[in-house]
Amino acid sequence: MQWMNLSEHTVYKNRWFDVNLADVELPDGRHLDHFVIRLRPVAVATAVNEADEVLLLWRHRFITDSWGWELPAGVVEDGEDIAAAAAREMEEESGWRPGPLHHLMTVEPSNGLTDARHHLYWADGATHIGHPEDDFESSRREWVPLKLVPDMIARGEIPAANMAAGLLLLHHLRLGRP
Secondary structure, eight states, rough: OOOEEEEEEEEEEOOEEEEEEEEEEEESOEEEEEEEEEEEEEEEEEETTSSSSEEEEEETTTTTEEEEEOOOEEEEEETOOOOHHHHHHHHHHHHHEESEEEEEEEETTTTBOOEEEEEEEEEEEEEEOOOOOOOOOSSEEEEEEGHHHHHHHTTTSSOOOHHHHHHHHHHHHHHOOO
């Protein structure tokens, strides 16, 4: 069963997102108004060091009033390569420059409401370049043993679904046994 987006118009717009109202036709011919949030792509990056530790940020999210571990992330600027944006965000937010990035996964965190796509990357190692330019993004930056990630997710310490999924896949790729 496929829903058809017959038309949509913008009801609010800023530099971060557009809120549109769509005229959607259901398979039985009925119509409904459906809000759609259009977002720019998000680039996410981390690194794993020789000790199988992953670089994480400890930060507060005011919207949910919660603390948790996250990966450096941000929007892709117009015309910017996604992997380059991921490397830029990691450097700006953590003070670490990643080695060559490997695509880990692309996820759609809320595809019933938004067209957001989050592109996650990881690197074997990183070089410390100094204090992060965007130090307001997190309270601290730490190398955390990758083996602890599944339990951290189970305890709610990594609340963002996109980052939990990426870290579980990274855990599997690096530490999983056949």
